[in-house]
Amino acid sequence: MCVAIPGKVIEINNGTAKVDFNGNVVNAVTGLVNVKINDYVLVHAGCVIQVMKQQEAEELIDLMREVEGYAI
Numbered sequence: 385m386c387v388a389i390p391g392k393v394i395e396i397n398n399g400t401a402k403v404d405f406n407g408n409v410v411n412a413v414t415g416l417v418n419v420k421i422n423d424y425v426l427v428h429a430g431c432v433i434q435v436m437k438q439q440e441a442e443e444l445i446d447l448m449r450e451v452e453g454y455a456i
Contacts, residue, residue, distance in 0.1 A: 388426040388433070389448055390441035393419050403427055406445075 391403035391410070401414045403425060412427045419425055419432055424441030426434040436444075 386428065387448075388428050390424045390426060390436050390444055392441075393421055393423045393425055393432075396421060401425070401432060403432070 389405060391405040393401045394404045394409065395402040396414065396419065399414055400411050401419055402409050403412050410427065411430075412425070413431045415431070417425075417432055417435055419435055424436045424438055425432045426436065
């Protein structure tokens with residue numbers, strides 16, 4: 385089972401976004417959905433698969449912190 389956590393888009397360049405997961409920045413392909421800087425997104429297998437509302441993303445991040453002491 386895979387669990388995707390929300391990250392925040394901090395840069396977009398030629399179909400790739402830099403996504404910040406609490407200080408861990410990764411590159412993700414944006415071809416499946418339209419994203420903007422400061423969007424919260426879910427990334428799976430190196431691709432942005434969903435844009436989330438900020439409140440929902442923050443709630444999910446908080447929940448993940450509670451589950452098994454997940455540090456993000």
